[in-house]
Amino acid sequence: MGKHAYIGCVQDLSRHRRVRDQRCVSAGVNSSPAQGAMASAFARTQNGRVASSRAAQPCRAPLRVRAVATTAKKDSSSAAASKAKLTPEVAKDLYYDMLLGREFEEMCAQMYYRGKMFGFVHLYSGQEAVSSGIIRALRPDDYVCSTYRDHVHALSKGVPAREVMAELFGKKTGCCRGQGGSMHMFSAKHGVLGGYAFIGEGIPIGVGAAFKSAYKRRVLGDESSDSVTCSFFGDGTCNVGQFYESLNMAALYKLPHIFVVENNLWAIGMSHMRSTSHTLGDADFPYIYKKGPAFGMPGVRVDGMDVMKVREVALEAIERARRGDGPTLIEAETYRFRGHSLADPDELRSKEEKAAYAARDPIPQLKRVMLEQGLATEDDIKAIHDRVAAEVEDSVKFADESPKPEKGQLLENVFADPRGFGIAADGRYRYELPGFTSGTAAVS
């Protein structure tokens, strides 16, 4: 991959040949599949694997689009390329992370129906390749911002399964001491900035964390500040005003931010096809990645059921951001195997669609590749399964046995400054009164 090749899997190229002269197609340079192992690997996997909505065309034609990613820095792109190569360590880490996400979410379903967790719970099963592919490529000082479908993002970023499960059970040992719940996972230590119930709300927050990274460099003079933020959100969010406001400003201020659309085609029961308009010239599908170039950043669409492809695209976007070249919009084509939430009867999605995506389950896909390429043995894989099973069991046991929050916790952490509760009738601060609050305790 000699150039700063930003390989995006552009679906249904027959359409794109027609529109390729319009510059709104994915602004990345794709070269012929002869270049680079990933390109041909992609072409291979693409053959015969298309879902019903796409024409059965191999993704092979060179796209003549103008390169938008700026200066071709050979060093960084070859660094990205070498990182993209799957080593046994990386492959096993990805497999472990995806499997942990899956087993954890399935356990959540069980626990929910047994009454151990409650309220709104939105499971991520099926989408693991996006979380693992992107987040495992980040550094500890990078940030992740998510939505209510955030358990697995938190796990991938390193929040211990115990803490996430305890949070879901509403126990004081949870990562937010039981005060956040399923939709509000936060971890300052791991750079997880939430956990938001309102779609679109987390995107400007993520851009803000990227703003801080740039501010640290440009104003506070810390040349080494290059931490990156990834905001995850869904297809429905891409019609919310805050998405566009964020795209605009992230590009305007050239911020180290990555917009990741987990396009699973459904927003509760609203199909993406019914809610989103097509780009001019497209007939078949409302592509979201195309909105990136309109705001001055590359947009790329990737097979979100293939963790290796996701990882490759992520590494490129992360390098771009760290270099100071600004944001990227990644549209990951993915699917949630379960309903929108555990309360969703999920009656509107067709059996055929579900079966087609089940056949593309990212976890068996990676297992096959690992065995084929000799990156892991059957024993290695079994060991990972055992490890994950033990970890999930342990997290449930830990959550079960953990105590509920004490009453005094109710009034803690409303303000960082406890004087914010005001002054009582006797002139003392209210928080000083006996029994009022036990103060701003740290999360242990």
Add this chain to the structure above:
Amino acid sequence: MLARFVCPATTGCLGLAAQAAARQVGQWSRAYAAAATTELTVRDALNSALDEEMARDEKVYILGEEVGEYQGAYKITRGLLQKHGAERVRDTPITEAGFTGIAVGSAFAGTKPVCEFMTFNFAMQAIDQIVNSAAKTLYMSAGQISCPIVFRGPNGAAAGVGAQHSQCFAAWYSHVPGLKVLAPYDSEDARGLLKAAIRDPDPVIFLENELLYGTAFPVSQEVLDKDFTLPIGKAKVMRQGKDVTIVAFSKMVGFSLEAAEQLAKEGIDAEVINLRSIKPLDRATIAASVRKTHRLVSVEEGWPQSGIGAEIAALAMEECFDDLDAPMGRVAGAEVPTPYAANLEAMCFPQVPDIVRQVKATVGRA
């Protein structure tokens, strides 16, 4: 009398002779500024506070519409772009939800933004970020992620700006746990409270008043000190009295003081409390005053239902019931969206005669 502001740290604020024409210094403003040596407009008070806090802490930055090259829609940020640079005084696109979210996210990550809304009416575009992100995240994260941000801008009625530009948001924001809500009245309030707000680790809503920007007040040397701050959560007794307590905030403090002068001529000695802090509300000061005067009137510009006066009434029931000799009186804005016509608009917001009338009724001398 020229308004002259002397402070070495803020040379950008010179040239204030033009302000003199806009001044309205009543005799009551001298009554409390005992050691006053300088006249300072509210605008310059805010400007100097911002300037000093930005010089003091380089994590502080300002963002908003027209704050930079335009020198501020109301000139509050005049000179700051030139002094501190474009990275720290950022003109944003017209995109409240987006830039407020960015400001909040950057505060989560460790900067200290001052987010200006051209008026708080426009903050409604961003209220999700203010309430759901800024206010609630410290709690949801159990203390891990704090939000040291200030949201500031003009609040309430201006003059002839119509229904969509005239609303008072004190009640809305003071309802939310996790926000601190401040409402300065004079220049001392503006300087001290804004500096305190910027230094505060929590999200602060700072409700200014457009019509007061040009008003000059006498301030003491202490107020001009670059470390002058006022405590958040403490009200100020502007005028001592023994017959009735009048509680107000922002521009209504000035009207209440004028009303108190008129009432004094009729033998009614009113105590006027400037709330300064809507949340946390200084219940102790109000209760102590009512213990002394036994009568209570609240004054606000905003609509009556579920307004600040309603909260004061609840406070009166809860803490002052046995001290009250009469039911509490409430003066508030008319329950209508603000009309444009000048004579109608004048009927919408409390004027001094309205306050006088209500106080007389409460005191039993209607």
